[in-house]
Amino acid sequence: MDTREWRDTIAAAQAGDRQALDELVAGWLPLVYNIVGRALNGHADVDDVVQETMLRAVDNLGSLRDPDSFRSWLVAIAMRQIRDRARRRTAAAPLDESAAGGAADFAELTVLRLQLEGQRREVAEAVRWLDDEDRQLLSLWWLEVAGELTRRELAAAAGISRQHAAVRVQRLKERVETARGIVRALDGACPDLRETTARWNGRPDSVWRKRLARHIRGCGYCGDTHETVVPAERLLVGIALVPLPVGFTLSLALGGKTAAAAAGAASVGWSAKVMAALTQPVVAVTAGATIVAGGAYVVVQPSDDPPPRAVSSPTAASTARPPAAPSPTATPSPSPSPTQQRKIDLYGTVVDAVDAAPDPNAKPAALPHRPESGITSSWGPKAVMQHRGETVDLSGQGYVLVRWQIAPQDRSGGLAMPTWTGLKGRLFHVASGGGRRMDDATGPDTTGMGGPATGYTVLPDGTQQMWQNEYFYLDGSVSLTVNERGASYGLTVFPSTWEAADKDINYGPPQGAVRYGLVRDTGKDTAPVPQYVTRAKPADPATVAQRSRV
Structure with a gap:
């Protein structure tokens, strides 16, 4: 499920949709289980803390104003439950640590389940x-x-x-x-x-x-x-989330569950606090939700009906996890209706197809010269961004150079692409230069996509291979954010000029570079826009869809 679908699911659950609430709980339970399990290293209290976290999340779901912040909100609830549990243990008499003997050691569970x-x-x-x-x-x-x-x-x-x-x-x-x-x-x-x-x-x-x-x-x-x-x-x-263990059972009384039914659940070892919570209304939904893990099974039924029999799938737990790949989602956004098109004022094209590298000796087409009045950057003449969350704000009319530095020797793996957010006006991807594409450089060359000795930097499916220098034309304002969370990379962003871009892309093999550059600009509103761009300002810029429409 992509970010847009999760947002819709959260909104539907807040509105009282029973199925949406079940999907929400099932999808995010593995994340909560991993946080709590690792924090407590598999102590016997893990199940109670996970259940209390999910109950509190469901109980307070209506207070969540921004669906984009659901993940951080849920994680914060989990951490509060972990700290509350620690305070209770400190205040009470010291517990016999051997009580945890019946629980799975989370370190061992991680090793076995992920085959580390x-x-x-x-x-x-x-x-x-x-x-x-x-x-x-x-x-x-x-x-x-x-x-x-x-x-x-x-x-x-x-x-x-x-x-x-x-x-x-x-x-x-x-x-x-x-x-x-x-x-x-x-x-x-x-x-x-x-x-x-x-x-x-x-x-x-x-x-x-x-x-x-x-x-x-x-x-x-x-x-x-x-x-x-x-x-x-x-x-x-x-590394993936550790799957929920076989036999882990989470039940939420979503409105109509009786005290007797809740008491019957006590046989699986829930805390008295959870038992009490199960007898109370949680949200305005009249359903019972049960998730049996080691596989994830979700059922929605009126409270008076007996629950159907669950058939567990060995692999279902891993598929129930929320979308947490090390990159923004590659799922295309649905096409807007004609009315939406008039409101959004769509322009440009999105580079949906991954292009092959051009012939190194093929000279680029002429680069159209768009009007320039200058670009203002919140970082000044050069923004050197090396860490996740760093953002540069750009405004004006003119050209912008984004220079890539990929470092698989520092950290390889999946690359989370940078994103353009809060766009006002127009933004085009006009040219690629620097004398090479990133996949031209391999092995010890730190500007490339890596090699056997260092590991590889891997792009999300459908993402265009970037060149060392990427040129964009802005007429308005926009923010560019580094979303580094898997592979290590950095961006240096310069306000530039048409003259500098034209000179760069024509600096080809005769002068020692790997290849000539590439012109993408058509000179019209049909020129391509960057991938990962939106007019919205999401709380987490990494959630911007790959094939955005602007």
Whole structure:
């Protein structure tokens, strides 16, 4: 389901649509389960916290004003439930940690369900050695790196500023690397370490973490890694959500469920708090919703009817997840009606077909010269944007150069394209230059799409291959945002001129470049517009559809 469909589903659920509410709960349950499960590392309380999160979300759905902010709103609710649970445990008498023995260790669940090996397995197992507060942040950062959350959503859920989030995440990375070293050492054959751990009960805690880290720092055997240690964020790129375990059951009383029916659900081990909530109206919907995971099964029925029998599918859980690929959706927007066309004043074309690289020696067509009065940039003469969420605001009439720098050696994987939002006026994609397309450069060349030694940067299906220099013509105003969440990349944005663009695209192979540039401008309103452009201003710019219409 694409972003537009999720937005429609949320709106329908708020209006009382029973099926839409079930789809909403089923679609986002895996994300909540992964956040809570990783934050609590599979403690027996995971199910209760997940259920309380979903109940609160359903109960307060009507208060959500902006459907685009649903994900960050839901994640914030989950984090509040996690913190509330921690405060309750602190206030109460210390609990016997062995009570968690019946619950699945989330690190082990991650390894088994996602079939992680090597250093990816090492990162998952390192979670056991983190303190509760670090695990809470890791539950968000892991999903950020995997492309499920944005840095803005991470900061909002943690209740801190984006600048503070950057500091916290950096410290977390250092602790994760320390924990990875411990996991690696315990898998080794150091005789001194075996003697050191002779009295250890095998349960990770802060005392033994410090003791083992001290040993590793002073041990030539444990400190000598026999392979290159890949940074954790590169290992986590594109890792899917851990599927819900078989037997996980979530039931929401959506209006008419009786106390007796709710009491019957207590046999699956729900908390008294959840049992009480199940007897109360949640939203103005008269239905019962049941999701059985290990497969995801959703049923809607009047409260007086017996529930039909669920048939679980082994793979359904992964298909029920929300759209969190490391890139904006590639699903085309539906064609507007004639009335909508008159209101929107459509112009230009969208580059829907991925074009092949032209002959390197083929000179470009003449570049039409459009009127220029100059472009103003919120970053001044040069905007160097290296991090997700960084935005440059452009306005005026003239040419804009966007220079790409892709760094698969830093972090490979799926590339989340930058997006143009809040467009007023006209924006055209007029030319491509720089002497090469990004797929011209491979291997050690850091401007290219990567190679076997570094990993590959992969575009979303249907996305045009970008050139090193991309030229656009703006007559109005627009914002350009970096949505980096999988593969690492940066953009440098310059106000430019027709003369500079014309000179660039004609700088071809005779002067040593890989190829001449390419002219895309027709000189008319039929010239192509960029992919990923919209007149709207979504809360998350990464949600802009690939084949937008403007």
